Amino acid sequence: MGVAIGDLVPKKTVELEALATKTIALDAYNALYQFLSAIRQPDGTPLMDRKGRITSHLSGLFYRTINLLEHDIRPVYVFDGKPPELKHRTLEKRKEAREKAKQKWEEAIREGNLEEARTYAQEAARLTQDMVEDAKKLLTAMGIPWVQAPSEGEAQAAHMAAKGDVWAAGSQDYDSLLFGAPRLARNLTIVGRRKLPRKNVYVEIKPELIELEETLRTLGIDRRKLIWIGILIGTDFNEKVPGIGPKRALALVKEYDSFDEILKALGYQPEWDWREIEQLFLNPPVTDDYSIRFKKPDRDAVMKILVEEHDFSPERVERALDRLEKATPASGSQMSLDAWF
Helix, strand or coil: CCCCCCCCCCCEECCHHHHCCCEEEEEHHHHHHHHHHHCECCCCCECECCCCCECHHHHHHHHHHHHHHHCCCEEEEEECCCCCHHHHHHHHHHHHHHHHHHHHHHHHHHHCCHHHHHHHHHHCCCCCHHHHHHHHHHHHHHCCCEEECCCCHHHHHHHHHHHCCCCEEECCCCHHHHCCCCEEEECCCCCEEEECCCCCCEEEECCEEEEHHHHHHHHCCCHHHHHHHHHHHCECCECCCCCCCHHHHHHHHHHCCCHHHHHHHHCCCCCCCHHHHHHHHHCCCCCCCCCCCCCCCCHHHHHHHHHHHCCCCHHHHHHHHHHHHHHCCCCCCCCCHHHHC
């Protein structure tokens, strides 16, 4: 879900070619959920192997990662760790929403309404720990680096970008900006022609680039006040202040220099502690224990995971592996990070 500040931040639409040679830390859970939602049959049924195990996430991870590499973009996937206690309520709400969507999906199937069925199926997408582990195994076999975050993946990606170890954080959500990422790249794993939900309309999705410094300069605030905006309109760690949207939140943080003053002016007493949420964005749990190395793909390992274990087409996987090998650095191992900036 993330924080809904999209209407406030200045975005620049770019082509994939504009991101060539850049190393980008992608929010792995964000990407995997996109694959689970988008890669489905017309009635919303996900791709599955002969044992009934879902494989949509592996298909997206494999083929779309290769597409990024062919555009000379270096993806580093960052996986979530233990969620903060403050996120518990949000996770419970998401679980309830998925259960309701699943019921509506099954009802739409019974009624023969495939368009509605697919939409509800996407909303019911669920990522399991087994899926996550399979994704990590596939990335390792492909020679693509991945990082295990101690907590929020977006916080870890932002930390890596702020350190200069990657050029940008990559996610659909804007939380990376609140976590301090100097750049946020959106739409990288959904680039292309996409159908709008419940509409017979197709749109061309292109990458978007948002820069933190430009955002703060345009809005006339600092990062702390950007976090305040997020808290006012709702984050993964707190419910929004009723009746406050992004524009009103911006006006409030520019008018007052104390969050307590804002709450007092609104006459609102929240159940949550805004200081705790602010600190979670300013000083989240992150690690420096990671290595960014792109290695030569292990063809046998990839074939074992995708073809032998999950029934992918051997011919199609072989062709994709040929593309992957061509897109991988010729040395098959460590390139200087300077080459990717």
